[in-house]
Amino acid sequence: MRTHCRWMICVGIWFLSPQAASVGEDWPRWRGPRNDGHVASTARVPLTLPAEPRRVWKQPAGDALASPVVARGKVFVFDGFGGREVLRALARDTGEELWRQDVDAAFTDSQGPTGPRCTPVVDGDRVYAVSCRGELQCREIERGTLLWRKNFVADFGATFIGEKGTTPGAARHGNNGSPWIQDGRIYVFPGGPQGASIACLDKMTGQVLWKSQNAMAGYAPPVLQDVDGKAHLLAFTAEGLMAVSPSDGALLWNYPIKTAFGRHVTTPVVHANHVVVSSHQAGLIAMKVNAKGAAVSAEPAWIQKETAMNICSPVAIGPSLFGVGPDKNLICLDLRSGTLHWSKEGVITTSADRAAAGFLVLGTRVLALTDAGLAVMFEGSKDQYHELGRAQLCGLNWCHPAYSDGKLFLRDGIKKGGDVYCYDLMP
16 A cells, blocks of 8 residues: 555656656647647647747757657757758757757758758657658657668659659659658658558558558648548648548548649648648638548538648638738638638738748637748637737748747758757746
8 A cells, every 4th residue: 555655646746747747748740749730728828929038049950941849858850961861859958969860861952951841750759750852760769769761762662853844742842741640550651653652651660551542742741630520541642632541541532633743732621521721823722521421522612712822831720720821911711611801911021922831829829930930929810810929039931830838949941051949938
């Protein structure tokens, strides 16, 4: 009995410790714990954004577009150094570099840096990274030791060409879509044209469990979510939007979307039986899914070019969708009908064709980090744009910030290296 009490006391102390709090508030992958930009409902969040948040630390970064992720007391960044793509772990509290490991030869083109574009993913005591050229590696998080690897070209028959001719999607500008990990499996988009567009692997061993479909990879990550009550693995490929069964890769439905160069970037957003994606050419598209019968079907609920989103992924609070429109304007619309609620110009000041922002949802508020490094907080309301503060945090970026324990982690640098930052947003 005494031993049992001691054990209970130790467990209770651990759950009250900063280490336990950090695990509960980790930001382990692209767009957070659920890949939707939402901060956990139990997390500490600010009600307003101070004009000058306290900078906790700042560390040099290499060339990259990959966003930072935070897990188990570490910040993981994927950079380009000396012509190589390098995965690094930094101490969350100080920014001190703990280790770095070489992943692959770097890739460069006219659009981005000589470095990775795909945000790493942390699951348990492992971190997973995909290089521009399609090198998938699993490493343990304490020292970065390699545990297993797969290559999209060698193992799945994908083709990586680079910025030549009319090559579409990831074969042109490199792999951007972060893996999805769930129930012991890791889902990736190799883009192999002979039945390996999508692949499911054992997360511990790298063993291939199934391969499916023939579409070339786009730039969006896989999203595994229930749509109209049925599990969907959503794939926004270079050729359109499709859904397969996460258990075996069987096709549920497919909607072709043809655009020049297959520039399909946005992370699919799900609300009830609607799935929303966007293309700068095809427009903002909402698919309405019917999964109640024996067969699953999907058809466009609406398509709008006037609210097309280009290279940044929107977030949703209920049926209200927040993102960046074609006129570098912040917009809010109803994702069920496409009705525009409001539009706010003047927040994003870069060129319209490259305008971007990374969005976080903090309860009923939205935090946007613009591509010029301006952080803006506003009410997540459909009624009107109501700002709750702004602060200049960094330079030019296409970063989706990470949030953990009241702190914001971000990076800047688009064509060249910049810095990684940690800011404390709490009063």
